[in-house]
Amino acid sequence: MEEKTDALPPIADFSAWYNEILRRAEIMDVRYPVKGLYVWYPFGFAIRKNTYNRLRALLDVDHQETLFPLLIPDHEFMKEAEHIKGFEEEVYWVTRGGLSELDVKLALRPTSETSIYPMYALWVRSHADLPLKLYQIVNTFRYETKHTRPLIRLREITSFKEAHTVHCTWEEAAAQVEEAVRLYTEFYTGLAVPVLISRRPDWDKFPGADYTIAVDTIMPDGKTLQIGTAHHLGTHFSKTFGITYEDLNGEQQLAYQTCYGISERCIASVISVHGDDTGLVLPPSVAPVQVAIIPIIIGKRRDEVLSAAEGLLTELKSMGIRAELDTRDMRPGAKYYHWELHGVPLRLELGPRDIDAGTIVAVDRFKVKRQISSAAEVGPLLDEIQETIRNRAEGAREAKIRLCYSIDEIRSAVQGGVAVASWCGDRACADQIEAETDAALLGSDLRGPYNERLLDTGCIVCKKNGTAALIGRSY
Template sequence: LALRPTSETAIAPMLKLWIRSHVDLPKRIYQVVSTFRYETKATRPLIRVREITTFKETHTCHETFQEAEEQVKAAVKVYSSFFDGLAIPYVISRRPEWDKFAGALYSLAYDTVFPDGRTLQIGTVHNLGQNFSKAFEITFETRDGGREFVWQTCYGISERVVAAVMAVHGDDHGLMLPPSVAPIQAVIVPIPYKGYEEAVNRKAEDLAETLCRAGFMVHVDLREKYTPGAKFYDWELRGVPTRIEIGPKDLEKKTITLVRRDTLERTVAPEGEAVEALAKLLNRIQVDIKGKAEAWLRQNVKRLKGLDEAETIAKTGEPFSILELPWCGRDECGLRLEEKLELRALGTPYPEEKAEGLKCAFCSGEAQSFLRLSRQY
């Protein structure tokens, strides 16, 4: 049995063959792979696994440290846009030295907050410097004819993102998928009464055709063995953002009834304005669920001035997800804060935030930044 190691060691021998000169740089490689972890903690589906089955990662090589830094910024921009599109709130932290990716100069991580208050890492970006290129002798001919080791970065996400979408937006009814990624954005449920079955079903199919032509992803539920109520429950469980109901009264009034999955609020729109009404509703849902998720994260991040305040919060059981404490930057103080509060450090805010005029929560020395601590998956 052969288990694939981390990608940096697997891809380095190939990079050594592919890169000869500065004309080969920058080199950017994207791949989707399985990664195995020696995971000793209890596993959880999607959240903590021994085999990451769909790890999407990028590896880049550059001529200079500055170019690698620009690539890190580009990766942060890409991932921020990605998570914003999923309506997943996040904080970006520079991991502490004792918890960065092995072999990296530094690591940046995206963390979100789950309903139980724990944080989950959902993405990482690493500046590898020349650590791997020196270990594997990945060099290139410079513009002036010399030899130099390449500068590398890497970044990736896994199925944890799927877990985050499910946990952050889901509720007691089931999934709540953001319209931006929902495979079905609207389900049309005919409500037939005796004598109206054919007319109602035909209207539902006509409406679906109209909405599909307008670019929406729509499904008509014509299952005969299920009542409308059972269909409502089924599609709410699946997280379809909107439901459109059509019954005899809608036929008579030439209207449709739209139901939001997130709030179950019902609105009526003229049949001729179905495209505009659905577009407006989906946009509203996307904005609202993102706003709700971000508000939840903000109210659970608490910036404090000292250790006593943090210990009080931890002992009294006051709800929190992330505590931010002034920190001098010394590893010893950071590790002691973890020990005192029985939390784990996420790192310092990125971009950097100075803790001006504040004292380190542990040693009372001059604070350089804020250390984020949380209960983590």
């Protein structure tokens, strides 16, 4: 197999690979003439659709979907001081209607707390209204000044799933944060994307939150990508917006709130975590095309091959499998490259030899070839591929995590992965770690077996008691 001039950059050159794959696999068109805004190609949008359908299904169990306005009046947006401080540098403002100046400036939501909570103040009357669990999937706007990146750092986030819940007690809200973490873990398991869950340091939590639990994944270059957050809002916003309920004794009480969100970064993670030098690798759970059927057309048996292929297509579709028959006038090899680039998990080849033998050639995305005899074998095969992809990603994650017992070890670990080390929780110790390792302290209380594995060594700086902290460079 000779080298091709139009080869994809290797995934080891992650930045170049990422930019190329978005265009070649028809996920995003980055040529829209405004910085930080991008266009979904239909194929990319189909991945989004499959992914968000899964997210909806998870939430719909005990949340309700809703939709709030994009524009937020100045006076509502400005109500919560801490929240404003967190966002004021990056809010877009609508100041004119046609030719006339607006009396009340309108903010394009950078997130929807201040859009939703004035209404929550009206909706929540009594303890019987609680818990309230709503979510919406919307676009949000942030005037990013740093380097924008498709799906990762955007000026218009097109696919922000944000849930906002209201509860009677702090503990109930805390339990909801845990429930959110559970939902997100399940969501990412379905995408075969391994995650790291930790508690963001106080200085890095959501503006207006008691605390923030973050979901990160590790990209091929070892940098982390935050792909989900869950915030305990305490009574910060209920105080400001007057969200109170009447309790059993007939007294007004402040409500406790949470919010949690996932954006199209989840798509970025699927693309990046699974991709390889050949192109995209999509788990069957979200692949727009799960099976590509390639007819091998030879001269006079053309019609025979095509009708067999169509029969196979119909059969697969009737089993609920997303299959496509590729009848384009190209050589079969060209089609193999095309579908591999697009991450299709399984390819079925059907030619005269197979028809004569009553078989089908099945080749998975990792180029493992099998001979199958019926469409019924395809479903189980897809499940197996899903599992293979998950294991592969899990292995890659493990290889990028290093337990560290010294600053030097951290410094080297974060060159191509992440470090896990004990940290006491003090800002001063974190500052020292960050200054000496050229990385960020991303979170404490890292979930998983890490506390035990670190064997109570104490904070890596001051030796006081600590928890497993996640340290790395991030997007």
